[in-house]
Amino acid sequence: MRAVISFVVAVGLALTLFGPAGAAGYKTVVQFGVNRAADNLDPVTQDANPNIWAFMQIYQQLVRVNVKGDGFVPDLAQRWTVSPNGKTWTFYLRPDAKWSTGDPVTAADAAWSLQRAHDLDGPWKWALEAVQSIAAADDHTLVITLKEPWAPFLSDVSLFSNSILPAKIFRDAKPEDISNKPVGSGPFMLTEWRKGDEIVMKANPHYFEKGRPRTSELHIRYIPDDNNRMIALQSGDVDGIDYPPFSQISVLRRDPRLDVQLNPSTAVSHVMLNVTQAPLNNVKFRQALSYATDRAAINKGVCYGFCVPATSFMPLTTLYFNKGLKGYTYDMDKAKALLKESGVPTPVTLTAMLWAGAGDPQTATTLLKGMWAPLGVTLNLAPLDRAAATQRMRALDYQVFVSGWTNDVPDPSELANYEFDYVTAKSYHTGYHSAQMDKLLAAGMSELDPAKRRQIYYQIQDLAIQDAPLIWLYYAPYTIAINRKMHGFVQMATGPWLFKDVTVEQ
Amino acid sequence: MTTLAGELAPPRAARTRVPLGLAAGAAMLVALLGGSALAPVLTSYDPYAQNLNAMLLPPSAAHWFGTDNYGRDVFTRVLYGAAIDLRIAVLAVVFPFVFGVVAGAVAGYLGGWADAAVMRAVDVITAVPFMVLVIAIVAFLGPGELNILVAIGVVDWIVFARLVRGEVLRDKNLEYVTALRALGFSRARIVLRHLLPNALPPAAVFLASDIVLVILTTSTLGFLGLGVRPPAPEWGLMISEGRTFIYTGWWAAAMPGFACMYAGIAFILLGDGLADLLRVRGQ
Numbered sequence: 096m097r098a099v100i101s102f103v104v105a106v107g108l109a110l111t112l113f114g115p116a117g118a119a120g121y122k123t124v125v126q127f128g129v130n131r132a133a134d135n136l137d138p139v140t141q142d143a144n145p146n147i148w149a150f151m152q153i154y155q156q157l158v159r160v161n162v163k164g165d166g167f168v169p170d171l172a173q174r175w176t177v178s179p180n181g182k183t184w185t186f187y188l189r190p191d192a193k194w195s196t197g198d199p200v201t202a203a204d205a206a207w208s209l210q211r212a213h214d215l216d217g218p219w220k221w222a223l224e225a226v227q228s229i230a231a232a233d234d235h236t237l238v239i240t241l242k243e244p245w246a247p248f249l250s251d252v253s254l255f256s257n258s259i260l261p262a263k264i265f266r267d268a269k270p271e272d273i274s275n276k277p278v279g280s281g282p283f284m285l286t287e288w289r290k291g292d293e294i295v296m297k298a299n300p301h302y303f304e305k306g307r308p309r310t311s312e313l314h315i316r317y318i319p320d321d322n323n324r325m326i327a328l329q330s331g332d333v334d335g336i337d338y339p340p341f342s343q344i345s346v347l348r349r350d351p352r353l354d355v356q357l358n359p360s361t362a363v364s365h366v367m368l369n370v371t372q373a374p375l376n377n378v379k380f381r382q383a384l385s386y387a388t389d390r391a392a393i394n395k396g397v398c399y400g401f402c403v404p405a406t407s408f409m410p411l412t413t414l415y416f417n418k419g420l421k422g423y424t425y426d427m428d429k430a431k432a433l434l435k436e437s438g439v440p441t442p443v444t445l446t447a448m449l450w451a452g453a454g455d456p457q458t459a460t461t462l463l464k465g466m467w468a469p470l471g472v473t474l475n476l477a478p479l480d481r482a483a484a485t486q487r488m489r490a491l492d493y494q495v496f497v498s499g500w501t502n503d504v505p506d507p508s509e510l511a512n513y514e515f516d517y518v519t520a521k522s523y524h525t526g527y528h529s530a531q532m533d534k535l536l537a538a539g540m541s542e543l544d545p546a547k548r549r550q551i552y553y554q555i556q557d558l559a560i561q562d563a564p565l566i567w568l569y570y571a572p573y574t575i576a577i578n579r580k581m582h583g584f585v586q587m588a589t590g591p592w593l594f595k596d597v598t599v600e601q
Numbered sequence: 602m603t604t605l606a607g608e609l610a611p612p613r614a615a616r617t618r619v620p621l622g623l624a625a626g627a628a629m630l631v632a633l634l635g636g637s638a639l640a641p642v643l644t645s646y647d648p649y650a651q652n653l654n655a656m657l658l659p660p661s662a663a664h665w666f667g668t669d670n671y672g673r674d675v676f677t678r679v680l681y682g683a684a685i686d687l688r689i690a691v692l693a694v695v696f697p698f699v700f701g702v703v704a705g706a707v708a709g710y711l712g713g714w715a716d717a718a719v720m721r722a723v724d725v726i727t728a729v730p731f732m733v734l735v736i737a738i739v740a741f742l743g744p745g746e747l748n749i750l751v752a753i754g755v756v757d758w759i760v761f762a763r764l765v766r767g768e769v770l771r772d773k774n775l776e777y778v779t780a781l782r783a784l785g786f787s788r789a790r791i792v793l794r795h796l797l798p799n800a801l802p803p804a805a806v807f808l809a810s811d812i813v814l815v816i817l818t819t820s821t822l823g824f825l826g827l828g829v830r831p832p833a834p835e836w837g838l839m840i841s842e843g844r845t846f847i848y849t850g851w852w853a854a855a856m857p858g859f860a861c862m863y864a865g866i867a868f869i870l871l872g873d874g875l876a877d878l879l880r881v882r883g884q
Contacts, residue, residue: 321845322847340845342657342670342845342846343849392653395653396656396670396671458671461651461671461831462653465649465650475830476830476831476832477830478744478826478830
């Protein structure tokens with residue numbers, strides 16, 4: 096036994112001393128604790144953040160959204176051009192990019208990946224809707240032809256669903272292979288995955304940026320309980336954690352070893368209303384609920400003051416966010432007047448669906464119950480497990496549901512279409528459908544002049560507030576807590592973490 | 602008459618002297634039930650009223666148990682919650698007790714296929730841990746008070762059945778039962794009138810400790826989000842909601858935790874006391 100232990104110690108020491116990125120004084124493994132586990136790493140079919148943020152370590156896209164979430168930076172494509180008529184886009188791939196297997200990344204891979212994303216029925220199919228054809232002109236040149244000029248095209252190409260995968264490996268593979276054994280050209284490669292527990296990634300030795308990632312192993316560990324995750328950080332078991340709860344920010348900030356970050360996000364939290372059923376099909380009734388919702392109080396009760404009350408359906412950082420909007424300011428008198436006008440007889444009972452054990456949404460729902468009570472609206476809370484709740488949401492079999500969105504691109508079209516276009520996602524599963532809105536959405540997609548587009552998206556924001564199919568609550572920053580020995584950690588405004596520059600002192 | 606009563610009184614009092622545990626348990630329980638019933642008089646707070654200007658206040662004269670993250674008074678919620686937890690606990694054990702006792706007595710006395718049927722059912726349910734089975738049933742039926750009662754009813758009767766069957770098996774060949782049979786009494790009469798009264802005391806004693814188990818089960822289900830719906834002031838739910846704030850406001854989770862403990866101790870003392878009392882009477 097003793098021999099075994101000393102062997103393990105010796106190997107451990109050897110790894111520490113001679114590991115690839117094991118510069119003296121730095122750890123070879125970064126440990127990061129997360130609150131939700133990834134379960135599927137196929138970029139095309141998935142829409143949950145834990146999956147997206149995990150596979151963003153593995154895949155590259157042609158272009159990437161910048162850290163602030165308001166522009167683009169080259170990724171696999173070094174540069175790109177667009178023809179004067181706006182219909183032909185040419186992407187020039189970097190010649191030194193390689194898959195983690197060592198094979199070069201070619202334009203044929205990119206063409207196959209984008210074609211797959213274009214053809215597969217998934218939540219992100221709309222992103223390549225305008226595409227007519229995708230072709231590799233040579234090994235490093237990709238030409239995409241559009242049916243018509245498409246304003247948010249670069250934004251759509253940067254979306255994670257348009258990640259580039261090796262065609263040779265996956266062309267004839269089963270779909271589960273992409274979900275479970277992803278291969279990419281990004282900074283990390285998947286080496287071991289114990290589902291519901293830990294994802295182990297190693298540095299991709301063929302990653303095009305020399306000397307990156309600076310740490311040779313990344314462990315993403317699933318620690319769902321907030322207190323356990325914080326204890327793991329404070330005891331040094333992990334080097335960083337995501338989502339420390341707002342209520343604990345002030346406590347963690349008192350610990351001098353920790354760096355507690357509130358990172359700008361593209362998130363918005365909202366209440367979905369099923370507008371296909373009475374009484375929520377009554378717009379006046381929805382407006383009354385919107386006025387009866389005290390956003391400042393919710394910011395206090397849910398975010399401990401760290402959020403910004405929402406004034407539009409768009410997150411703060413979105414392009415064309417209308418800063419001049421006031422949204423619904425809390426006004427109980429107006430709410431009561433609108434309720435009277437609506438003709439909905441009180442008392443009314445509504446049922447709020449709830450993810451069992453979901454922290455912030457549960458708190459927000461409980462607060463809403465208190466806020467709507469003076470209006471004569473009784474809100475009953477019905478906890479369900481995540482899968483059942485998602486299923487009922489998609490089937491429009493609910494009344495009220497607190498949820499949230501994060502923008503993945505700076506352009507407003509992604510969210511606007513998801514939220515108000517009935518065809519895309521039944522208008523964020525509210526069942527909202529408006530001809531006027533459809534017209535505005537279509538105009539927003541094809542208009543190329545930024546000034547005119549801005550006006551269109553201002554109108555969309557106004558109409559959204561007027562029709563109130565959702566009640567927008569607050570803009571929350573991302574909360575992150577890391578050990579001060581960890582350097583180089585970046586969280587993008589769109590959510591994913593960048594680990595390639597991270598080092599952790601011994 | 603008076604003389605007679607006077608003569609008999611002292612020994613009788615000595616024999617039926619209430620055991621200390623029973624008295625203490627009963628007193629604790631009465632205090633809890635009384636507090637719960639008189640809650641509207643005892644506190645001026647509403648268990649549901651939110652006050653975001655009074656979030657997570659520590660225990661003080663104004664808020665004896667502090668306030669939770671919605672600014673609700675924890676003491677008030679614990680008192681109101683007692684009604685929910687105790688109601689579920691008592692209702693939940695009625696069916697398993699009655700069914701279990703009858704099934705156990707029938708199985709024990711009749712033997713043969715009746716015994717085999719009951720005991721195989723008991724085996725099947727015993728094979729899965731109590732908590733796991735209850736959670737599985739509630740998860741299947743959905744959260745809510747009625748479903749908790751159903752789940753506990755399905756699982757909990759086996760303990761009583763086993764207990765009573767053992768008692769009946771032991772007694773059924775005793776002379777007095779043989780005598781009853783010789784007298785031509787019906788099986789039902791023998792079991793109900795003569796065997797059950799002797800088999801019931803241990804089951805009744807166990808009932809008290811079983812209620813403790815049920816209170817803990819109810820609050821565990823509440824803690825897991827499978828029990829009573831929020832924002833009801835159910836103790837387990839309160840612990841679950843308060844646990845996030847264990848560093849900033851330990852009282853939000855600890856106080857309902859103490860309440861669970863208090864109710865548990867009360868019933869255990871009651872059960873112990875009851876056992877003592879019955880043992881004395883049995884002699």
